[in-house]
Amino acid sequence: MDLRHLRYFIAVAEEENIGRAAARLHISQPPLTRQIQQLEEELGVRLFTRTPKGMELTQAGELFLEEARNIRAVVEQATERTQRAGQGKLGRLDVAIFGSGILGTIPRLLLAFRNDYPEVKTVLHTMTKAEQIEALRQRRITVGFNRMLAPLPDLATELVATEPLLLAVNENHPLARERHVSFRMLAEHPMVLFPTGARPNFIDKVMRLCEEAGFVPKVSQEVGDAVTGVALVAGGFGICLVPESVTVLTLPGVVFRPLQDASSNAHIDLSCLYRADDQSPILSAFLETVRAFRSAHISGKAAGMRSETGWDAGI
Amino acid sequence: MDLRHLRYFIAVAEEENIGRAAARLHISQPPLTRQIQQLEEELGVRLFTRTPKGMELTQAGELFLEEARNIRAVVEQATERTQRAGQGKLGRLDVAIFGSGILGTIPRLLLAFRNDYPEVKTVLHTMTKAEQIEALRQRRITVGFNRMLAPLPDLATELVATEPLLLAVNENHPLARERHVSFRMLAEHPMVLFPTGARPNFIDKVMRLCEEAGFVPKVSQEVGDAVTGVALVAGGFGICLVPESVTVLTLPGVVFRPLQDASSNAHIDLSCLYRADDQSPILSAFLETVRAFRSAHISGKAAGMRSETGWDAGI
DNA sequence: TTGAAACGATACCTTGAAGGTATTGATGGC
DNA sequence: GCCATCAATACCTTCAAGGTATCGTTTCAA
Incomplete structure (x- = not known):
């Protein structure tokens, strides 16, 4: 059995007349007759009773019509879903x-x-x-x-995205009083660094920026991620350089300051x-x-x- | 698209190898390659990634595999149900x-x-x-x-089925005392007849039987059906001839008596x-x-x- | 590094089945 | 009784599915 058989069967069932169904399918009458005979033979079921007026569905044919329509719908859905999947939409x-x-x-x-x-x-x-x-x-x-x-x-x-670096600092820290902080002002202040783990990472970037500004940062603590880093700033562990997006995180006692001389280098x-x-x-x-x-x-x-x-x- | 394409696609997806799939399908490798290409082209979707090791399903192919298996199951069920319907089993x-x-x-x-x-x-x-x-x-x-x-x-x-006729009679009726009632004993006793409606019907049968026994029944009442007839017997309206199967109906005061001379004529x-x-x-x-x-x-x-x-x- | 093996893709041929034309057979309406 | 209208049949054509041989890549082992 083929999907073609189903299409033909549905047409004949709906038209109740092989000639009209053939016209609708843009084929001639004899092949359609044969396809229907073939379908009946394959199923071993009489789907139509032939009357002088045309083709009339048997009870089994009636059932098969429902099934055929269902199969068609399922196939249609399957192709559509697959196409959407192929376009990355599903x-x-x-x-x-x-x-x-x-x-x-x-x-x-x-x-x-x-x-x-x-x-x-x-x-x-x-x-x-x-x-x-x-x-x-x-x-x-x-x-x-x-x-x-x-x-x-x-x-x-x-x-x-490319984000500028900001300074996260405790509100009681001397640097918190500055409206804009220049990079070299960071020297000597204990600094929280993150993340631990595979290099190269954010730490290397910060280290290099400090080096370019002419100092080696005093490491206060190394932590796993920015959230922990900012939390330690809140706890007074030191200062911390963070990407701008971290500022969505507001912890009591922590303020963020832009770096005045933030060159294009001071971006991540x-x-x-x-x-x-x-x-x-x-x-x-x-x-x-x-x-x-x-x-x-x-x-x-x-x-x-x-x-x-x-x-x-x-x- | 054809059911053949689905069958081939499922085989390739399961074997992850066109050659093996072709062997399983009892065809050679090149036509199978082409059928898969054709299917992909028709859907406009890459279903497999070709690797030197074989064929690997893409995400869309993965989805289509599920769909294809589903379609196959639906088709199988449809044919089976239709066949059962064709055999009068459904x-x-x-x-x-x-x-x-x-x-x-x-x-x-x-x-x-x-x-x-x-x-x-x-x-x-x-x-x-x-x-x-x-x-x-x-x-x-x-x-x-x-x-x-x-x-x-x-x-x-x-x-x-062929059922003998029985006499339904009120337990207080003189005939109720008889163990077996002969047909001619019914003469003169008012009789309830059923059903009203299109002839020939049960009434004609009863009339002819009475006639053969040599009398014309005295009609007490004509009613629509046997249930009503027996109900009237319970109410004392007279006697009533009923098919045997009506005896499953037990009404207070009604007893059933076999007809002693019940010939093959006294069957319905x-x-x-x-x-x-x-x-x-x-x-x-x-x-x-x-x-x-x-x-x-x-x-x-x-x-x-x-x-x-x-x-x-x-x- | 090179040769063999394994894989899918391509080229070209064969064949079978779907489709077309012409016609037949059967039934019902005028 | 003739014609119109069905479906079915006979016979031919064509197109696509399937087969054989071969190619181009990649991988693995000698």
């Missing part, structure tokens, strides 16, 4: 984020993606950079978010990481959204745009 | 019964039919004989039950009526059950058989 995207990645940019990006592709289920996994790389290679995730990356042969990156990239050989349309769609997000965000920041996600209001 | 049978037909034989027959064909839904309609004929001609019912029939050109009958047939041109397998199945029921009932009465329906115990 499916699942496994995304890895790092500890404090839930703050700021990433949720906004994911929300924008969900807006564009509502039928793609995004599943979040919290992973360190090393875990992300491993998971990408094992295909357990499709994209990972990261701040500092050494180029890897089999993985590619796409820049998501947020990128997403994916398999270079991954052809998945959902990944392509996601990367497309990332690019759109990036340009909208850059121009939008200047023009006050991109409020449709409902996030900008609170930031 | 469907619906519209049956007409007359007023007091719910008593005795008919329910037992219908139960036997349900036992044999549990997936055929029998729908009961209460109709007079004239209504049954009309409904048969309009195909609103498939079989009707009746007691007396004039032969009709387009309708055929099948004998269901119960037949079922159907369209002579009806080829429906459900009707054939039903008539087959009727025949089996009839012979089992005749021999079973003697041998005490046919208790599997659970009815015999109470009768």
Whole structure:
């Protein structure tokens, strides 16, 4: 049995006349007659009673008509769903984020993606950079978010956003009195650094910036993530350099200060990481959204745009 | 798209290798390659990623695999159900019964039919004989039950059972004292007759029997059905001749007496009526059950058989 | 490094079944 | 009794599914 048989059967059942059904199907009458005979023979069931007026469904034919229509609908749905999946509009995207990645940019990006592709289920996994790389290679995730990356042969990156660094400082700290802090003012102040884990990471960036400003930072504490870092600032452990997006996190006693001489160096990239050989349309769609997000965000920041996600209001 | 494409796709998806899949399908590798390409092209979706190791499903392919398996199952079910319908094992049978037909034989027959064909839904309609004929001609019912029939050109009958006639009499009536009543003893006793409606009917049979016994019955009352007739006997309206199956109906004050000289004439047939041109397998199945029921009932009465329906115990 | 094996893709041929034309057979209306 | 209207049949054509041979890649082992 073939889908053609079903199409023909439905036409004959609806027209109750082989000639008319053949016309509707744009074929001539004899082949249609044969196809129906063939279908009946294959099923071993008489689907029509032939009358001089035309073709009349038997009870079994009546049932088969329902079934045939149902099969057609199921097939149609299947192709449509598969096509949507092939266009990256339907499916699942496994995304890895790092500890404090839930703050700021990433949720906004994911929300924008969900807006564009509502039928793609995004599943979040919290992973360190090393875990992300491993998971990408094992295909357990499709994209990972990261701040500092050494180029890897089999993985590619796409820049998501560039954020200036801010100083997180306790309100009782001398530097809290300054409206703008210059980089060299940080010397001698004990500093909380993060994250621990695989290099290169954010720590290396901070170290290099301090070095360029002509001093070596006094390390107060190394912690796993930005949230813990800011918490230690609240506790008076010292100062801490953080990406701007961390400012959505308000802890009592912590204030954020811009770095007066923040050059383009004093910025940190947020990128997403994916398999270079991954052809998945959902990944392509996601990367497309990332690019759109990036340009909208850059121009939008200047023009006050991109409020449709409902996030900008609170930031 | 064809069901063949689905079959091929499933094989390739399961084997993850076109060569092995082709072997499983008993075709050679190149046509299978082409069929898969064709399917992908038609859907406009890449279902597999070709690796040097074989064929690996994409996410869309993964989805389509589920869909394809589902379609196959749906098609399989559809053919199976249609085949059962074609064998009269699945469907619906519209049956007409007359007023007091719910008593005795008919329910037992219908139960036997349900036992044999549990997936055929029998729908009961209460109709007079004239209504049954009309409904048969309009195909609103498939079989009707009746007691007396004039032969009709387009309708055929099948004998269901032959029942002796009994006398229903009030316990205070003089005839109630007799253990066996002979036919001519009925003369002069007012008699309740049924049913009213289209001739020939049960009344004609009773009249002829009386005539043969040499008297004309004194009609006390004509009523619509046996139940009403027996009810009037309970109320003292007179005596009433009824088919044996009516004895399942026990009303206070009514006793039933066999007719001593009950010849083969003093029997009444119960037949079922159907369209002579009806080829429906459900009707054939039903008539087959009727025949089996009839012979089992005749021999079973003697041998005490046919208790599997659970009815015999109470009768 | 090279050769063999395994994989899918391509080229080209064969065949079977779907589709077309012409016609037949049967039934009902005028 | 003739014609119109069905479906069915006979016979031919064509197109696509299937077969054989071969190619281009990649991987693995000698």
